[in-house]
Amino acid sequence: MKYYSTRDAERKAAYSLKEAAFRGLAPDGGLFMPEFIPQADMEKVRSLAAVSYADMAIYLASLFFGDDVPADRLEAMIRKAYDFDCPLHTLEDGKDVLELFHGPTFAFKDFGARFMGGMLGLLNDGSEDLTVLTATSGDTGSAVAAGFHNVPGIKVVVLYPEGKVSPLQESQMTTLGGNINPVCVRGCFDDCQALVKAVFNDVAFRADHYVTSANSINVLRWIPQSFYYFYAWAQWTLRHPGQSPDIVVPSGNYGNITAGMLASMMGMPVRRFVCASNANDVVPEYLSTGVYVPRPSVRTVANAMDVGAPSNYERMMCLYGNDFAVLKASLEGFAYSDDQIKAAIADIYARYGYVSDPHAAVGFLAYEASKAEGFYLATAHAAKFGEVIRDAFAQNAPEVSVDEILAIPEGLAKAMAKEKVYTMMDNDVNQLEQFVDSLSR
Numbered sequence: 289m290k291y292y293s294t295r296d297a298e299r300k301a302a303y304s305l306k307e308a309a310f311r312g313l314a315p316d317g318g319l320f321m322p323e324f325i326p327q328a329d330m331e332k333v334r335s336l337a338a339v340s341y342a343d344m345a346i347y348l349a350s351l352f353f354g355d356d357v358p359a360d361r362l363e364a365m366i367r368k369a370y371d372f373d374c375p376l377h378t379l380e381d382g383k384d385v386l387e388l389f390h391g392p393t394f395a396f397k398d399f400g401a402r403f404m405g406g407m408l409g410l411l412n413d414g415s416e417d418l419t420v421l422t423a424t425s426g427d428t429g430s431a432v433a434a435g436f437h438n439v440p441g442i443k444v445v446v447l448y449p450e451g452k453v454s455p456l457q458e459s460q461m462t463t464l465g466g467n468i469n470p471v472c473v474r475g476c477f478d479d480c481q482a483l484v485k486a487v488f489n490d491v492a493f494r495a496d497h498y499v500t501s502a503n504s505i506n507v508l509r510w511i512p513q514s515f516y517y518f519y520a521w522a523q524w525t526l527r528h529p530g531q532s533p534d535i536v537v538p539s540g541n542y543g544n545i546t547a548g549m550l551a552s553m554m555g556m557p558v559r560r561f562v563c564a565s566n567a568n569d570v571v572p573e574y575l576s577t578g579v580y581v582p583r584p585s586v587r588t589v590a591n592a593m594d595v596g597a598p599s600n601y602e603r604m605m606c607l608y609g610n611d612f613a614v615l616k617a618s619l620e621g622f623a624y625s626d627d628q629i630k631a632a633i634a635d636i637y638a639r640y641g642y643v644s645d646p647h648a649a650v651g652f653l654a655y656e657a658s659k660a661e662g663f664y665l666a667t668a669h670a671a672k673f674g675e676v677i678r679d680a681f682a683q684n685a686p687e688v689s690v691d692e693i694l695a696i697p698e699g700l701a702k703a704m705a706k707e708k709v710y711t712m713m714d715n716d717v718n719q720l721e722q723f724v725d726s727l728s729r
């Protein structure tokens with residue numbers, strides 16, 4: 289399988305998987321797309337999903353990557369990456385939630401990051417000294433650090449802003465050791481991102497150092513996110529034979545929902561997709577007005593979805609042939625304020641005894657508003673957003689004791705108990721380059 293750029297009108301598939309994965313973005317600034325969309329045998333998907341998530345993922349991954357890596361190594365990598373659960377939880381008859389937060393960092397990013405870490409290890413084959421540079425405002429860094437931990441031949445540098453990630457997120461990034469090198473930058477998230485970009489743009493430095501990013505738009509993070517849609521579909525259609533589900537996705541950068549759209553184009557029957565936004569509602573607005581107006585993001589309580597110019601918009605449009613009418617026929621959109629999200633967290637608990645993280649709560653609201661029949665996605669464990677949950681109950685149901693209902697998972701508690709090890713750094717590209725250089729000596 290080769291890859292083309294979303295900005296190439298001729299769709300010339302000029303890039304190998306290794307090039308697409310190591311570059312992240314195409315040279316013209318577009319996103320990489322597979323040259324064709326392989327068709328999945330849905331009966332096979334159903335029977336493999338009944339065996340395990342990993343068995344199903346091995347089959348689906350082979351459709352894309354079978355020519356790039358030997359089958360036995362792909363299989364071993366996937367079995368190791370996907371050793372956690374991905375249940376479809378029923379809140380009530382007709383209302384299911386796909387829980388994507390049972391991985392090591394308790395967020396859906398584990399599905400993409402662990403796969404990408406394993407694949408880079410296979411593609412790189414330990415023969416080259418590759419440094420993965422990533423800037424994070426919290427969640428991506430922890431997922432990438434966990435997903436790339438101990439991958440041979442790969443060093444990871446995670447840049448995060450001093451005092452601006454939660455103590456829990458900092459613990460997740462700074463307690464792994466080994467090939468994971470956390471860097472605490474005296475600056476904000478934008479500074480971290482600018483530092484990473486500056487290193488990528490330093491042609492002389494890159495000539496001597498093999499650096500890449502683990503950005504969420506990377507094909508190796510995007511494609512494996514389509515697999516959990518198949519897994520949920522297989523579980524849901526067992527309970528609803530002969531029907532196709534509506535799928536509701538809390539969305540920010542639109543990587544997740546676009547992966548679902550990829551699954552549907554691979555042959556997975558879906559009735560409709562619904563994107564659920566916080567106040568950063570550019571896509572729901574686009575769906576109702578036909579005019580796409582990206583803009584700076586605003587801060588919300590579902591902060592991982594605070595994106596005003598979603599990177600994967602381009603990929604989504606490309607999947608639908610850049611045709612607004614075709615997109616609109618398969619996608620609906622809804623947006624919610626912070627107060628609505630917090631009220632929903634309390635409401636879901638009151639109705640179902642279920643504690644929801646703020647992002648999943650946005651999905652829940654859109655599920656109800658769209659009168660969906662299918663499932664919505666829960667993208668993170670509620671314990672990662674304790675502050676928001678506390679606020680939500682204080683405002684909407686003060687009689688509930690959050691300490692009693694919000695258990696911290698063992699893995700998170702363990703990371704918090706360990707000593708944090710990181711390098712402090714100024715917002716200075718020379719310091720960062722020296723640091724990256726020192727890792728290869």
Ligand SMILES: Cc1ncc(COP(=O)(O)O)c(C=O)c1O
Nearest residue numbers: 539540541542543544592647667
């Ligand atoms: C917890 C959580 N929910 C939802 C999203 C939105 O996913 P996407 O950016 O792929 O639309 C993110 C993205 O970072 C997230 O971390």
